[in-house]
Amino acid sequence: MACLPLFKRRNTTPVWCGNVVIGGDAPVSVQTMTKCDTRDIESVVREIRLAVSLGAELVRVAVPDREAAMAIEDIKEQVPCPIIADIHFDYKLALLALEAGADKVRINPGNIGGKGRLLEVARKAEEKGAAIRLGINSGSLEKDLLEAYGGPTHEAMVESARRHLAYLEDAGVDKIVISLKSSSVRHTVEAYMLMAEFTRWPFHIGITEAGPGTRGMVKSAAGIGTLLALGLGDTVRVSLTGPSHEEVEVAKQVLQSMGVRAFGPDVISCPTCGRTQVDIVATATQVADALKGMTVPIKVAVMGCPVNGPGEAREADIGVACGRDGGILFSRGKVLGRVTSEELVPALVRLAREYAETAEGKN
Structure with a gap:
């Protein structure tokens, strides 16, 4: 058929x-x-x-x-x-x-x-x-x-x-x-x-x-x-x-x-597993809440370990791979730097907003 x-x-x-x-x-x-x-x-x-x-x-x-x-x-x-x-x-x-x-x-x-x-x-x-x-x-x-x-x-x-x-x-x-x-x-x-x-x-x-x-x-x-x-x-x-x-x-x-319309950031996160050492559910929720109201359709990744990010999340515009003492920030698979646990969410949100402003300016 x-x-x-x-x-x-x-x-x-x-x-x-x-x-x-x-x-x-x-x-x-x-x-x-x-x-x-x-x-x-x-x-x-x-x-x-x-x-x-x-x-x-x-x-x-x-x-x-x-x-x-x-x-x-x-x-x-x-x-x-x-x-x-x-x-x-x-x-x-x-x-x-x-x-x-x-x-x-x-x-x-x-x-x-x-x-x-x-x-x-x-x-x-x-x-x-x-x-x-x-x-x-x-x-x-x-x-x-x-x-x-x-x-x-x-x-x-x-x-x-x-x-x-x-x-x-x-x-x-x-x-x-x-x-x-x-x-x-x-x-x-x-x-x-x-x-x-x-x-x-x-x-x-x-x-x-x-x-x-x-x-x-x-x-x-x-x-x-x-x-x-x-x-x-x-x-x-x-x-x-x-x-x-x-x-x-x-x-x-x-x-x-479904890729039919774009209303704002797409916050993706890993399903977590035994390698995860932080509360990914809470972290991803905080990031999603902080980005509400943003209309630029960028992809933001919150991953639980280096296995899922930046490798598996290399298509994300901005992301973080979380660990016990902080995380690794990345953009399109490229490592940007490390942040502490306290800086993790604010730093990711700030980078996401900066990326969105740049993307919007190009359009």
């Missing part, structure tokens, strides 16, 4: 969502979704501002009722990013959210109420210049598709997407984003791969109901990373059972790890 070309991004139609472009040549954008009650405007605004300060470029809010839909107008006046309304069951809430200024509405075709209601939302979105995301979810597919495919398979998900996409395209809708999410990494990846054969609309990617903590992060990284490697993905949301700012941090790390 022929191998698919990796990291060649799929050619998609650009779609504006507020002041952010999804698809085309635009960078793969970072999304999150607020966790607090949308009707609590003060809390929502505070949460969105924190997420944006950490790198969120679009934010989705739940719209469970009329009051939440109307709150979007006040929320938008106080935040710097596009706001997406998340709609389930009641299409009238989508109409209200669009009237309130939502830049995009996420519609779940499995529970919105049929073609007529979908098209009514589409007409309102077109009137307001907003985008629509067809958000297919394996847990809420139409009954006829579940029966036809014997369950929520990736083929059933794609059939649902194609059915509703045809409704929108026939009506002349020209700002569409598609997502096909499952809690199964395999089903999600297969669904996007299949759907890519039928459309050039941009993809919103993620793994739904990924779970809490490490479990959710690993599952999301596996699914999103695979899709990015296949060139499938124009905007990303990491779904975690946790705060929205964690979703943003993980999304950025996945994008940077």
